[in-house]
Amino acid sequence: MIRVVINGKACTAEKGESLLSVARRKGIDIPAFCYEETLAPYGACRMCLVEVVKGAQEGITTACTLAAAEGLEVLTQTSEIVSLRRALIELYLAQAPRSEAIRALAQRYGIQKTRFARKVRPDDPLQNRCILCGLCVRICHDVMGAGAINYIGRGHFTEINTPFYEESAVCMGCGACARVCPTQAIAFEDIVQTRTMKSWSGTRVPLHACSKCGRHFAPAPFVNYARQKLAPDLQQTPLRLCPDCRSREIARKAVLLSTGAAVAD
Amino acid sequence: MDAAQLDTIVERYPGATGRVLGVLEQVQRRAGYLPRDALEYLARKLAMPLSELYSIATFYSFFTLEALGEHVVTVCMGTACHVNGAPRIVERLERLLDVGAGETTGDGKFQLTTADHAFSLTSARCFGACSMAPVLRIDNRIFGYVTPDKIPAILRQFDWEGNHHRNY
Ligand code: SF4
Ligand code: FES
Ligand code: FES
Numbered sequence: 001m002i003r004v005v006i007n008g009k010a011c012t013a014e015k016g017e018s019l020l021s022v023a024r025r026k027g028i029d030i031p032a033f034c035y036e037e038t039l040a041p042y043g044a045c046r047m048c049l050v051e052v053v054k055g056a057q058e059g060i061t062t063a064c065t066l067a068a069a070e071g072l073e074v075l076t077q078t079s080e081i082v083s084l085r086r087a088l089i090e091l092y093l094a095q096a097p098r099s100e101a102i103r104a105l106a107q108r109y110g111i112q113k114t115r116f117a118r119k120v121r122p123d124d125p126l127q128n129r130c131i132l133c134g135l136c137v138r139i140c141h142d143v144m145g146a147g148a149i150n151y152i153g154r155g156h157f158t159e160i161n162t163p164f165y166e167e168s169a170v171c172m173g174c175g176a177c178a179r180v181c182p183t184q185a186i187a188f189e190d191i192v193q194t195r196t197m198k199s200w201s202g203t204r205v206p207l208h209a210c211s212k213c214g215r216h217f218a219p220a221p222f223v224n225y226a227r228q229k230l231a232p233d234l235q236q237t238p239l240r241l242c243p244d245c246r247s248r249e250i251a252r253k254a255v256l257l258s259t260g261a262a263v264a265d
Numbered sequence: 266m267d268a269a270q271l272d273t274i275v276e277r278y279p280g281a282t283g284r285v286l287g288v289l290e291q292v293q294r295r296a297g298y299l300p301r302d303a304l305e306y307l308a309r310k311l312a313m314p315l316s317e318l319y320s321i322a323t324f325y326s327f328f329t330l331e332a333l334g335e336h337v338v339t340v341c342m343g344t345a346c347h348v349n350g351a352p353r354i355v356e357r358l359e360r361l362l363d364v365g366a367g368e369t370t371g372d373g374k375f376q377l378t379t380a381d382h383a384f385s386l387t388s389a390r391c392f393g394a395c396s397m398a399p400v401l402r403i404d405n406r407i408f409g410y411v412t413p414d415k416i417p418a419i420l421r422q423f424d425w426e427g428n429h430h431r432n433y
Contacts, residue, residue, distance in 0.1 A: 141317075147317060154326075163304075
């Protein structure tokens with residue numbers, strides 16, 4: 001364990017730990033969009049700027065990519081940082097005008113409108129909320145191993161979608177992309193036995209039915225994927241029950257066990 | 266391009282670095298574009314997601330996803346050319362070549378090919394020849410100080426036969 005100082009407050013940290021995560025643990029608020037614990041820090045959104053006043057490299061840098069080191073001292077709310085953040089927020093308001101998350105942040109910083117041209121497309125699959133942070137692309141590829149989506153195009157016209165804007169053959173419908181998206185840009189919908197990834201060119205994925213109640217509860221390709229991740233002797237156990245039926249089943253067995261009755265599977 | 270041709274190209278890049286770009290460049294040079302089935306084949310062969318190849322293919326302006334015409338007319342839309350009348354040059358080219366009038370404004374990026382595949386009309390950002398703005402490139406030749414009225418004569422150098430059914 002080492003000691004770092006944030007806004008004058010001493011904090012303990014793991015050596016090399018992301019300063020952003022240290023700050024969060026201490027309840028120090030640093031806005032951040034592209035930081036996700038399961039992925040390596042990436043420094044893409046620039047929202048988490050802080051100033052290093054004592055450390056190997058003094059000056060303004062991103063907290064997510066800043067490694068905690070003994071004696072490191074940072075400030076998170078200097079007037080310079082605040083003004084940089086305000087400029088970024090204005091840019092994000094133009095890039096993702098329909099994002100609630102961006103608007104809420106803008107409000108906290110007292111920003112009513114942006115000086116930049118707002119990008120509004122009525123038919124945007126990402127609902128005019130995408131800030132191109134890349135988290136969805138990375139979680140889909142680096143963590144889930146699917147690689148269904150990626151950046152398309154360049155510069156001002158960059159967007160995220162499936163290749164050729166067609167239904168993806170490799171998307172498992174797991175929804176990890178939607179979970180990590182900082183601006184809730186990704187839409188999907190479950191209707192009876194099909195999950196439709198509305199943002200990803202309408203990719204459709206079948207849902208797996210619970211063997212007890214028959215409810216379609218999880219994307220079938222994802223259920224298979226999860227099974228492969230299990231130890232070989234567990235792979236045989238079919239993941240056939242929905243979470244509700246499974247907990248009911250566990251409770252039933254527990255009750256039977258406590259009454260000493262024989263447990264029929 | 267068939268699998269055997271693609272295999273030969275891939276074999277020339279044994280190392281992992283620079284491989285993908287090298288392979289795509291070869292395919293673009295030989296086929297004149299990146300055919301979809303070639304991308305799909307390469308994704309399997311190089312064991313990478315198709316989404317990644319598609320991303321690369323759409324990032325670099327050198328790559329195109331559709332077959333280009335025999336001659337490629339590239340209009341510079343860089344700042345200097347833009348303020349010196351590039352939009353009017355595009356407009357005139359659209360009419361002369363009879364391709365997608367108006368389609369060229371949308372997302373700032375366009376690639377239009379004549380029905381007979383003789384010409385493709387596309388845009389680029391700054392050729393580094395701003396002093397001659399507005400600038401036009403056909404294949405590997407650069408034309409400077411272009412005005413809409415000079416375009417027919419330029420096109421004729423590339424076997425353009427004109428649009429006889431209309432008067433300009
Ligand atoms: S859709 Fe969301 S997660 Fe993906 S790049 Fe856009 S903002 Fe980031
Ligand atoms: S969270 Fe640090 S740059 Fe995005
Ligand atoms: S802007 Fe056209 S050559 Fe530079």
